[in-house]
Amino acid sequence: MEKMKLNIQLFGATVTLTATETAVDDTAINTNQTYINLSIRVQTTKPTWNGNKTAYYQVTTTSQNNGTQTGSKYYFSIGSSTGSGDKTFNVQLGAFDHNADGTLNDVSISVYVKITDSTNRTATKSVAMATIPRASQPTTSASVTMGNAVTINTNRYSSSFTHTLTYAFGGTSGTIGTNVGASVSWTPPLTLANQIPSATSGVATITCVTYSNGVAIGTKTTTITLNVPTSVVPTISSLTLQENGDVPSSWGVYVQNKSKIKVTYSASGSYGSTISSYTTTGDGYTYSGNPITTNYIRTTGNITLTGKVVDSRGRQATKNETRYIYPYSNPTISTAQIQRCDVDGNVDNNGEYCLISYGASISSCNGNNPATYKVSYRVHNVGNYVDVPLATNVVSYSASGMLYTDGIYAANRGSGTKVQFSSLNTYDIQFYVADYFTNLTNLQLLDTGFDLMNFNANGKAMAIGKVSEAGADTELFEVGMRTEINGPLVLRNYNNAVMIGDQNNAYVHFNSSENKNFYFNKSVSVNGNVYAGSNYNRQLAFKDETWYNGIATPSNDLNNAIHNGCYYWVDNTSNRPSTSLYGWVLTTNSAGIEHNNTDNWCSQIGFGTDGNVYYRNKTNNSSWGVWRVLTPSRTITFNGEWRHATKAYGTGWFMFVSLNNPTKNSLTNSITSCEYFGTGGWKTCTASIGEIRDTEFKINFSGITDSETQNGIVLIRMVGSITLNLW
Numbered sequence: 001m002e003k004m005k006l007n008i009q010l011f012g013a014t015v016t017l018t019a020t021e022t023a024v025d026d027t028a029i030n031t032n033q034t035y036i037n038l039s040i041r042v043q044t045t046k047p048t049w050n051g052n053k054t055a056y057y058q059v060t061t062t063s064q065n066n067g068t069q070t071g072s073k074y075y076f077s078i079g080s081s082t083g084s085g086d087k088t089f090n091v092q093l094g095a096f097d098h099n100a101d102g103t104l105n106d107v108s109i110s111v112y113v114k115i116t117d118s119t120n121r122t123a124t125k126s127v128a129m130a131t132i133p134r135a136s137q138p139t140t141s142a143s144v145t146m147g148n149a150v151t152i153n154t155n156r157y158s159s160s161f162t163h164t165l166t167y168a169f170g171g172t173s174g175t176i177g178t179n180v181g182a183s184v185s186w187t188p189p190l191t192l193a194n195q196i197p198s199a200t201s202g203v204a205t206i207t208c209v210t211y212s213n214g215v216a217i218g219t220k221t222t223t224i225t226l227n228v229p230t231s232v233v234p235t236i237s238s239l240t241l242q243e244n245g246d247v248p249s250s251w252g253v254y255v256q257n258k259s260k261i262k263v264t265y266s267a268s269g270s271y272g273s274t275i276s277s278y279t280t281t282g283d284g285y286t287y288s289g290n291p292i293t294t295n296y297i298r299t300t301g302n303i304t305l306t307g308k309v310v311d312s313r314g315r316q317a318t319k320n321e322t323r324y325i326y327p328y329s330n331p332t333i334s335t336a337q338i339q340r341c342d343v344d345g346n347v348d349n350n351g352e353y354c355l356i357s358y359g360a361s362i363s364s365c366n367g368n369n370p371a372t373y374k375v376s377y378r379v380h381n382v383g384n385y386v387d388v389p390l391a392t393n394v395v396s397y398s399a400s401g402m403l404y405t406d407g408i409y410a411a412n413r414g415s416g417t418k419v420q421f422s423s424l425n426t427y428d429i430q431f432y433v434a435d436y437f438t439n440l441t442n443l444q445l446l447d448t449g450f451d452l453m454n455f456n457a458n459g460k461a462m463a464i465g466k467v468s469e470a471g472a473d474t475e476l477f478e479v480g481m482r483t484e485i486n487g488p489l490v491l492r493n494y495n496n497a498v499m500i501g502d503q504n505n506a507y508v509h510f511n512s513s514e515n516k517n518f519y520f521n522k523s524v525s526v527n528g529n530v531y532a533g534s535n536y537n538r539q540l541a542f543k544d545e546t547w548y549n550g551i552a553t554p555s556n557d558l559n560n561a562i563h564n565g566c567y568y569w570v571d572n573t574s575n576r577p578s579t580s581l582y583g584w585v586l587t588t589n590s591a592g593i594e595h596n597n598t599d600n601w602c603s604q605i606g607f608g609t610d611g612n613v614y615y616r617n618k619t620n621n622s623s624w625g626v627w628r629v630l631t632p633s634r635t636i637t638f639n640g641e642w643r644h645a646t647k648a649y650g651t652g653w654f655m656f657v658s659l660n661n662p663t664k665n666s667l668t669n670s671i672t673s674c675e676y677f678g679t680g681g682w683k684t685c686t687a688s689i690g691e692i693r694d695t696e697f698k699i700n701f702s703g704i705t706d707s708e709t710q711n712g713i714v715l716i717r718m719v720g721s722i723t724l725n726l727w
Contacts, residue, residue, distance in 0.1 A: 137217020170195025345411025423449025580608025
């Protein structure tokens, strides 16, 4: 607010101007306008006038928002005697509109006073205008976690101002408070997280409407970041495990190597999020999806399957389920022995009864696995077997005695029928054990009665140590005794022969004179090392290694996996690649089958379930090296360097680039820009992959105008890369 006084001497008259801005009251606040009160005092100073005179004044104002406005002329009379012309005129100027923020630049006032045609003056003066309090500008913290309180300050210009505050967030809005004074506390509800299902934070807009005496005088906004609490995570309400392998569901148990486990998730996001991925880990494997079915479970005892879900916010939740895995191995026959005897159970090589010892077992599977034990017999290779049931549904069975038609019992049992075996025939006696999953047989031959030398009645066959069993017209030589032959034994079948003899003193040598293959129609069990190759110096298996489905477990430490072979690691295996929880490792040695920590070196290549390939070495008695990741590709980058391309007679433009690629794997062309220097500057051409050699590859160029080059050479510049794909 400012007063302005201005004296104007006009040939015997004095004009005094006083300007005062009106007060900033409620009306001014509500209308955003003020006025200027102008006082004009005109006093005569000349002693006399030649009669009364008629004068006038005229006011012109110029303001920022109202422009230039000129008032009407106001006439007044001045007396002819000294002192009779003292006049005061009060004028209110305006209204002057202030800016939205209440400010207003200086208002210029111009007063024109005329006494006579020759007596007039114009006076101007600027009046500084006050700022009218306007809308409050709210402020608050930069961020707040949903569910926690935050203070919003209105920063009002007048203690009489009140406010209504609202918020807008995503697709929703609401009221924070009404009739708010200086501040208000607001707790953003957790339900606002529903508006950002794929983010952990979002920006809310807070709007503040300012009221003066109930009249809205302006609106201001501010923003605040709302964070979803870290406690808002997806939920796994259940992780359902179900047998999905070979084990009957009625057993209610899981069995090693027979059970596959189906894992089904019941999971949900939180406050609008959705589940984006499911990951299950256990038994050394990682699976993705819902539901999943594991591989056959390899371990025994308690096994924990961990289910993990990740939602659209990237938040995760885990749930563990532990199940007991009952051990399982295939049925075994530990004892299978037969011997001819007499009717009283006394050993007799010509007896017509049989002493038998039988021992077998199965895996219990917590008492669920059914078992069948029996012995079957028949004349050798003639007809069907006759079964003798022994026991059912027991974990193990063993018995020794004479074979009866209903089992194995002592010779003096006193009841039952003993099975008779003619001393003239050889018999197949088959030991049998079966469980729910598989069965096992062991075939034994009960030889004929003993005869040191026996001639067949057909005159064409004979036997040593047994009775000849040749048919009526069969030529046959049979041996029923342990036989020792000093020197090679040649077995000839027509034109083919197999010699069993000494390759050297350390081995028994099998040799086919016609280089024929050997065929085995049964499993071959080897208790010892197996060698192959022309010099019999390549070992195929290990003697003192524990194998499980072809995979050895290295005592939870890969530093101990020093035999040639394949191993696996799990999350708690020591000295595994740190970035992969599970995987397989292949161990090889430079000499021998095991690292001796003296004069051979050992290499390991690991294949992690994370998709990486790892390797490390151990040389002589040094420590193991660190695990390194094999890079699956090599890249050559071009950054616009100048290179030369050439053109041979009858060919296009090309250049060779060095790159060691002996296997000549494929190359990926990622060149994004290619230019040659022609007439007038750089011009566009095209690069493509040509011939791939052992140590270099060719880049062909097209789109080059020959007439713009010199002597078969042209400058080339490229941007991009070419990648060698190792696998």
